[in-house]
Amino acid sequence: MKAYPLAISLLVSVLVAGCGSPTEEKTAVEKPALPIYEISRQSTTLQREYAGNVEAVRNVEIRARVGGFLDKILVDEGRQVKKGQLLFQINQAEYQSELAKARANLKSAMAEAKTAEVELGRVRLLVDKKVISASELELSKSKLDAAKAAIEEAQSAQEKASLRLAHASIRAPFDGVINRIPSKMGSLIEEGALLTTVSDIHDVYAYFHVSEKEYLEYIKKGKHSSSGQEVTLLLADDSPYKQPGKIETMESVFDDGSGTIAFRARFPNPDRVLKHGATGKIRLRNEVDNAILVPQKAVFEIQDKNYVYVVDATNKVKMRSFVPQSRLAQFYLVKSGLQPGDKVVYEGIQNLRDGMQIVPQALSAESLLTLNPAKSGESQVVTN
Numbered sequence: 001m002k003a004y005p006l007a008i009s010l011l012v013s014v015l016v017a018g019c020g021s022p023t024e025e026k027t028a029v030e031k032p033a034l035p036i037y038e039i040s041r042q043s044t045t046l047q048r049e050y051a052g053n054v055e056a057v058r059n060v061e062i063r064a065r066v067g068g069f070l071d072k073i074l075v076d077e078g079r080q081v082k083k084g085q086l087l088f089q090i091n092q093a094e095y096q097s098e099l100a101k102a103r104a105n106l107k108s109a110m111a112e113a114k115t116a117e118v119e120l121g122r123v124r125l126l127v128d129k130k131v132i133s134a135s136e137l138e139l140s141k142s143k144l145d146a147a148k149a150a151i152e153e154a155q156s157a158q159e160k161a162s163l164r165l166a167h168a169s170i171r172a173p174f175d176g177v178i179n180r181i182p183s184k185m186g187s188l189i190e191e192g193a194l195l196t197t198v199s200d201i202h203d204v205y206a207y208f209h210v211s212e213k214e215y216l217e218y219i220k221k222g223k224h225s226s227s228g229q230e231v232t233l234l235l236a237d238d239s240p241y242k243q244p245g246k247i248e249t250m251e252s253v254f255d256d257g258s259g260t261i262a263f264r265a266r267f268p269n270p271d272r273v274l275k276h277g278a279t280g281k282i283r284l285r286n287e288v289d290n291a292i293l294v295p296q297k298a299v300f301e302i303q304d305k306n307y308v309y310v311v312d313a314t315n316k317v318k319m320r321s322f323v324p325q326s327r328l329a330q331f332y333l334v335k336s337g338l339q340p341g342d343k344v345v346y347e348g349i350q351n352l353r354d355g356m357q358i359v360p361q362a363l364s365a366e367s368l369l370t371l372n373p374a375k376s377g378e379s380q381v382v383t384n
Contacts, residue, residue, distance in 0.1 A: 052208040068095075179197040233282060246266060
């Protein structure tokens with residue numbers, strides 16, 4: 001009969017040995033293994049991208065300065081032209097006739113002046129002999145002056161007619177590329193009509209707009225002249241243009257609507273790859289010394305404030321707020337609230353609470369960049 005209690009005692013011992021402690025199970029659940037990132041100061045290159053518009057250094061409309069029928073089109077669209085090259089020929093007959101008439105009027109005016117000059121000599125002789133009064137001499141002088149004025153007027157008319165005849169031949173104002181030609185040969189062209197445009201694209205300008213905050217960062221770097229900094233142009237297919245450009249200047253006024261200011265960069269274009277009116281992105285690099293970066297994935301917001309979970313020496317997490325200076329593709333550039341050496345939880349923050357313990361797994365900045373490459377159009381960061 002005494003064997004029963006002993007059997008029951010052994011059975012209980014086996015059951016207890018086969019089951020883990022509830023406290024131990026709870027502890028295991030509350031200690032998740034999470035990746036952490038240790039904050040440090042580092043020299044950093046920020047890469048920001050801005051929408052840009054490409055323009056030729058010179059893009060000029062070619063308009064007819066006289067009207068008439070378009071007799072000749074001596075160039076095709078898209079062709080290279082040289083300064084002074086004949087592009088269009090408007091019918092010259094009317095302007096040749098005007099020039100001939102102006103020349104005849106000039107000869108007539110010169111003949112009238114010669115007659116007035118001879119008459120003045122004759123009247124002066126008669127006045128000296130007191131045959132006629134001195135008033136006749138003054139009248140003759142006035143006639144000669146009027147004849148000379150008529151010569152000047154006729155000369156001006158001849159020059160104008162000659163100029164109008166020259167304007168019937170339209171020439172290239174500089175070396176460039178011919179764009180679309182809307183009129184066809186034989187068309188009646190009115191004075192001021194657009195014939196084509198010529199673009200000088202041996203170099204191009206790229207205009208992009210920068211916020212006031214970024215403009216101030218640029219100025220505080222000591223770049224008051226706004227010139228000389230090298231930039232990269234990303235084409236419409238996101239491929240980088242092989243020729244680097246340089247910032248030349250900026251506008252003097254901020255746009256009221258957007259609060260931005262325009263910068264202008266110049267790019268060489270020896271192969272004529274870039275065309276007037278093209279679009280792209282301007283990549284601007286900005287060196288930042290002793291930057292403190294925190295991964296965006298580690299950050300969460302509560303009531304417009306930014307927080308991270310910081311891991312202490314006992315591997316407990318505590319929520320901490322910080323103030324960002326800039327937001328990049330994968331990181332925040334920290335202004336205040338975090339210090340070098342702080343360890344922040346990188347992933348799994350949605351399940352954390354203050355005071356929880358974790359099993360930390362260290363990550364480096366390089367591994368974060370590999371795991372989360374920046375998308376096209378986003379600001380990027382390159383750690384040095």
